[in-house]
Amino acid sequence: MGTIRNFKFKVVKNFLDKQELEIANTYGLLKHKNNIQFFDTHQNNNGDSSFYTDTLSETFLLKKLDLMEKETGLKLHPTFSYFRIYTYNAELTPHTDRPSCEISVTIMYGSDGTEWPIYMEGKPIIMKPGDACIYLGCEVEHYRKNFTGDWHTQAFLHYVDQNGPFKDYKHDKRQITLDL
Numbered sequence: 230m231g232t233i234r235n236f237k238f239k240v241v242k243n244f245l246d247k248q249e250l251e252i253a254n255t256y257g258l259l260k261h262k263n264n265i266q267f268f269d270t271h272q273n274n275n276g277d278s279s280f281y282t283d284t285l286s287e288t289f290l291l292k293k294l295d296l297m298e299k300e301t302g303l304k305l306h307p308t309f310s311y312f313r314i315y316t317y318n319a320e321l322t323p324h325t326d327r328p329s330c331e332i333s334v335t336i337m338y339g340s341d342g343t344e345w346p347i348y349m350e351g352k353p354i355i356m357k358p359g360d361a362c363i364y365l366g367c368e369v370e371h372y373r374k375n376f377t378g379d380w381h382t383q384a385f386l387h388y389v390d391q392n393g394p395f396k397d398y399k400h401d402k403r404q405i406t407l408d409l
Contacts, residue, residue, distance in 0.1 A: 238364035260283075260312075286385075315376050336359075337361070366387065
Protein backbone atom coordinates (compact mmCIF):
# COMPACT_ATOMS: atom_id res chain seq x y z
CA MET A 230 0.00 0.00 0.00
CA GLY A 231 2.81 2.45 0.80
CA THR A 232 2.29 5.93 2.19
CA ILE A 233 0.16 8.86 1.08
CA ARG A 234 3.19 10.03 -0.90
CA ASN A 235 2.40 7.19 -3.32
CA PHE A 236 -1.24 8.14 -3.93
CA LYS A 237 -1.38 11.90 -2.95
CA PHE A 238 -5.09 11.92 -1.99
CA LYS A 239 -7.81 9.48 -1.00
CA VAL A 240 -11.40 9.45 0.21
CA VAL A 241 -12.24 7.83 3.54
CA LYS A 242 -15.92 7.02 3.95
CA ASN A 243 -17.42 7.48 7.44
CA PHE A 244 -14.33 9.23 8.81
CA LEU A 245 -16.69 10.53 11.48
CA ASP A 246 -19.07 8.02 13.02
CA LYS A 247 -22.78 8.77 13.28
CA GLN A 248 -22.58 10.28 16.80
CA GLU A 249 -19.51 12.41 16.01
CA LEU A 250 -21.20 13.64 12.85
CA GLU A 251 -24.44 14.57 14.62
CA ILE A 252 -22.52 16.55 17.25
CA ALA A 253 -20.28 18.24 14.66
CA ASN A 254 -23.11 19.25 12.35
CA THR A 255 -25.32 20.62 15.14
CA TYR A 256 -22.34 22.43 16.66
CA GLY A 257 -21.40 23.94 13.30
CA LEU A 258 -24.86 25.27 12.56
CA LEU A 259 -25.16 26.78 16.05
CA LYS A 260 -21.68 28.27 15.77
CA HIS A 261 -22.58 29.93 12.47
CA LYS A 262 -25.98 31.15 13.65
CA ASN A 263 -24.42 32.79 16.71
CA ASN A 264 -21.23 34.05 15.05
CA ILE A 265 -20.73 37.78 15.36
CA GLN A 266 -17.02 38.21 14.64
CA PHE A 267 -15.30 35.36 12.78
CA PHE A 268 -16.01 35.83 9.08
CA ASP A 269 -13.71 35.01 6.19
CA THR A 270 -12.87 38.12 4.23
CA HIS A 271 -9.80 36.61 2.58
CA GLN A 272 -11.31 33.95 0.30
CA ASN A 273 -14.88 35.23 0.12
CA ASN A 274 -16.72 38.20 1.49
CA ASN A 275 -20.18 36.67 1.62
CA GLY A 276 -20.78 35.82 5.25
CA ASP A 277 -18.87 32.55 5.57
CA SER A 278 -18.02 31.81 9.20
CA SER A 279 -14.47 30.59 9.70
CA PHE A 280 -12.62 29.48 12.81
CA TYR A 281 -8.90 28.80 13.22
CA THR A 282 -8.25 26.24 15.98
CA ASP A 283 -11.90 25.81 16.91
CA THR A 284 -12.15 23.69 20.07
CA LEU A 285 -14.29 20.91 18.57
CA SER A 286 -12.07 20.72 15.50
CA GLU A 287 -8.94 20.68 17.66
CA THR A 288 -10.50 17.74 19.54
CA PHE A 289 -10.95 15.85 16.25
CA LEU A 290 -7.37 16.83 15.29
CA LEU A 291 -6.15 14.85 18.30
CA LYS A 292 -8.73 12.06 18.38
CA LYS A 293 -8.30 11.23 14.68
CA LEU A 294 -4.49 11.14 14.81
CA ASP A 295 -4.32 7.32 14.99
CA LEU A 296 -6.72 6.97 12.05
CA MET A 297 -4.73 9.54 10.06
CA GLU A 298 -1.49 7.67 10.73
CA LYS A 299 -3.13 4.41 9.64
CA GLU A 300 -4.59 5.95 6.46
CA THR A 301 -1.40 7.81 5.47
CA GLY A 302 1.19 5.23 6.55
CA LEU A 303 3.14 8.01 8.32
CA LYS A 304 3.86 9.07 11.90
CA LEU A 305 2.33 12.54 12.22
CA HIS A 306 2.44 15.65 14.41
CA PRO A 307 -0.82 17.64 14.65
CA THR A 308 -0.50 21.25 13.54
CA PHE A 309 -3.91 22.99 13.56
CA SER A 310 -7.56 22.74 12.64
CA TYR A 311 -9.78 25.06 10.67
CA PHE A 312 -13.56 25.00 10.50
CA ARG A 313 -15.89 26.92 8.24
CA ILE A 314 -19.46 27.21 7.13
CA TYR A 315 -19.68 28.07 3.45
CA THR A 316 -22.67 30.05 2.20
CA TYR A 317 -24.19 30.89 -1.17
CA ASN A 318 -21.67 31.81 -3.88
CA ALA A 319 -18.63 30.71 -1.86
CA GLU A 320 -15.71 29.35 -3.80
CA LEU A 321 -12.26 28.04 -3.07
CA THR A 322 -9.79 29.15 -5.72
CA PRO A 323 -7.15 26.66 -6.93
CA HIS A 324 -4.23 26.55 -4.52
CA THR A 325 -1.80 24.48 -2.51
CA ASP A 326 -1.29 25.00 1.20
CA ARG A 327 1.42 26.28 3.51
CA PRO A 328 3.92 23.94 5.28
CA SER A 329 1.72 23.36 8.36
CA CYS A 330 -0.75 21.64 6.01
CA GLU A 331 1.65 19.00 4.67
CA ILE A 332 -0.84 16.19 5.37
CA SER A 333 -4.42 17.43 5.45
CA VAL A 334 -7.91 16.05 5.70
CA THR A 335 -11.11 17.85 4.79
CA ILE A 336 -14.21 16.47 6.50
CA MET A 337 -17.77 17.15 5.42
CA TYR A 338 -20.01 17.77 8.43
CA GLY A 339 -23.18 18.51 6.47
CA SER A 340 -25.02 20.71 3.99
CA ASP A 341 -28.43 21.79 2.79
CA GLY A 342 -28.28 18.85 0.37
CA THR A 343 -26.54 20.70 -2.46
CA GLU A 344 -23.77 18.55 -3.93
CA TRP A 345 -20.51 20.51 -3.89
CA PRO A 346 -17.39 18.61 -4.95
CA ILE A 347 -13.89 19.49 -3.95
CA TYR A 348 -11.42 19.10 -6.80
CA MET A 349 -8.10 17.38 -6.18
CA GLU A 350 -5.70 17.81 -9.09
CA GLY A 351 -8.73 18.56 -11.27
CA LYS A 352 -10.66 15.44 -10.20
CA PRO A 353 -14.06 16.10 -8.55
CA ILE A 354 -14.48 14.40 -5.19
CA ILE A 355 -18.04 14.05 -3.92
CA MET A 356 -18.36 13.58 -0.16
CA LYS A 357 -21.35 12.71 1.96
CA PRO A 358 -21.68 13.87 5.59
CA GLY A 359 -19.00 12.17 7.67
CA ASP A 360 -16.75 11.44 4.68
CA ALA A 361 -13.27 12.89 4.37
CA CYS A 362 -10.57 13.38 1.78
CA ILE A 363 -6.97 13.06 2.94
CA TYR A 364 -4.42 14.79 0.73
CA LEU A 365 -0.93 16.23 0.49
CA GLY A 366 -1.84 19.87 1.11
CA CYS A 367 1.45 21.37 -0.06
CA GLU A 368 1.52 19.33 -3.29
CA VAL A 369 -2.03 18.65 -4.44
CA GLU A 370 -3.80 21.61 -6.03
CA HIS A 371 -7.34 21.73 -4.69
CA TYR A 372 -10.35 23.96 -5.15
CA ARG A 373 -14.15 24.23 -5.27
CA LYS A 374 -16.31 25.99 -7.82
CA ASN A 375 -19.02 28.48 -6.80
CA PHE A 376 -21.46 27.07 -4.28
CA THR A 377 -25.10 27.34 -5.31
CA GLY A 378 -26.64 26.11 -2.07
CA ASP A 379 -27.44 27.83 1.21
CA TRP A 380 -24.93 26.23 3.63
CA HIS A 381 -22.15 23.65 3.73
CA THR A 382 -20.06 22.83 6.84
CA GLN A 383 -16.50 21.59 6.46
CA ALA A 384 -13.59 20.98 8.85
CA PHE A 385 -9.92 20.77 7.99
CA LEU A 386 -7.36 18.95 10.14
CA HIS A 387 -3.70 19.47 9.38
CA TYR A 388 -0.61 17.45 10.24
CA VAL A 389 3.06 17.17 9.35
CA ASP A 390 5.20 14.08 8.86
CA GLN A 391 7.28 13.55 12.03
CA ASN A 392 10.21 12.63 9.78
CA GLY A 393 9.49 15.06 6.94
CA PRO A 394 10.78 18.45 5.86
CA PHE A 395 8.06 20.34 7.80
CA LYS A 396 8.36 18.51 11.14
CA ASP A 397 9.22 21.80 12.88
CA TYR A 398 5.68 23.05 12.14
CA LYS A 399 4.27 20.85 14.92
CA HIS A 400 1.31 22.69 16.53
CA ASP A 401 1.61 25.26 13.69
CA LYS A 402 4.50 26.71 15.70
CA ARG A 403 2.02 27.91 18.33
CA GLN A 404 3.45 28.35 21.80
CA ILE A 405 0.92 25.89 23.22
CA THR A 406 0.73 22.18 23.53
CA LEU A 407 -1.97 19.93 22.21
CA ASP A 408 -0.72 17.04 24.31
CA LEU A 409 -3.29 15.88 26.86
